[in-house]
Amino acid sequence: MAVASDQTTSICNNCDREIPSLNLDLHVAHCSLKLEKCKICGLMVPKKHADKHFLKKHAPVTCSLCNETVEREELAVHKGENCPQRMLACEYCEFPLPAIDLIEHQEVCGNRTELCHLCSRYIMLRERSVHESRCNGSTNNITESSRNTSQAERDRGALRTQQHEGPKPPRVLTIAIIGIAVVLGALFYQRKA
Numbered sequence: 088m089a090v091a092s093d094q095t096t097s098i099c100n101n102c103d104r105e106i107p108s109l110n111l112d113l114h115v116a117h118c119s120l121k122l123e124k125c126k127i128c129g130l131m132v133p134k135k136h137a138d139k140h141f142l143k144k145h146a147p148v149t150c151s152l153c154n155e156t157v158e159r160e161e162l163a164v165h166k167g168e169n170c171p172q173r174m175l176a177c178e179y180c181e182f183p184l185p186a187i188d189l190i191e192h193q194e195v196c197g198n199r200t201e202l203c204h205l206c207s208r209y210i211m212l213r214e215r216s217v218h219e220s221r222c223n224g225s226t227n228n229i230t231e232s233s234r235n236t237s238q239a240e241r242d243r244g245a246l247r248t249q250q251h252e253g254p255k256p257p258r259v260l261t262i263a264i265i266g267i268a269v270v271l272g273a274l275f276y277q278r279k280a
């Protein structure tokens with residue numbers, strides 16, 4: 088706001104606006120009589136409309152979807168963007184669900200697979216858009232390399248387990264232990280009888 092340099096201004100205590108000093112007295116008289124600062128949003132509101140302003144903007148209202156109390160003014164934004172019960176469409180199946188359930192649903196829904204008609208492979212829905220941008224219809228490029236890595240990983244895994252298991256006890260020993268157990272068991276039963 089440009090203020091002419093030859094005019095000194097003062098702040099009106101009622102509305103916090105800069106008022107030309109010459110007009111201040113008149114302004115304050117008028118301002119304090121007519122206007123009131125809303126304690127909630129700070130807006131200057133005509134006194135006779137203060138109640139209306141409160142009702143229209145700040146009156147607590149209950150969201151019909153989630154029963155949360157919000158300011159009337161925020162209700163539209165709440166229902167459109169914040170309400171946990173607002174309906175949103177699943178990005179994979181387009182089924183409408185409350186926002187609060189959507190993440191969990193998409194977690195499951197995105198794991199479903201669908202046939203890619205270009206490469207004839209089943210692709211997880213969550214990977215479909217990335218896949219479709221890369222898929223060139225050939226079955227042996229990305230796929231092959233990923234299969235190779237997983238094969239290599241499996242081999243490494245097998246090696247690791249073998250190393251960790253250490254030398255296996257000879258089978259004869261195992262049989263001997265089982266034999267002894269059986270004999271002991273039999274003795275125990277005999278003594279009982």
Ligand SMILES: [Zn+2]
Pocket residue numbers: 099100101102103104114115118119
């Ligand atoms: Zn004022």
Ligand SMILES: [Zn+2]
Pocket residue numbers: 125126127128129130140141144145
């Ligand atoms: Zn207000």
Ligand SMILES: [Zn+2]
Pocket residue numbers: 150151152153154155165166169170171172
């Ligand atoms: Zn709500």
Ligand SMILES: [Zn+2]
Pocket residue numbers: 177178179180181182192193196197
């Ligand atoms: Zn879905």
Ligand SMILES: [Zn+2]
Pocket residue numbers: 203204205206207208218219222223224
């Ligand atoms: Zn494909």
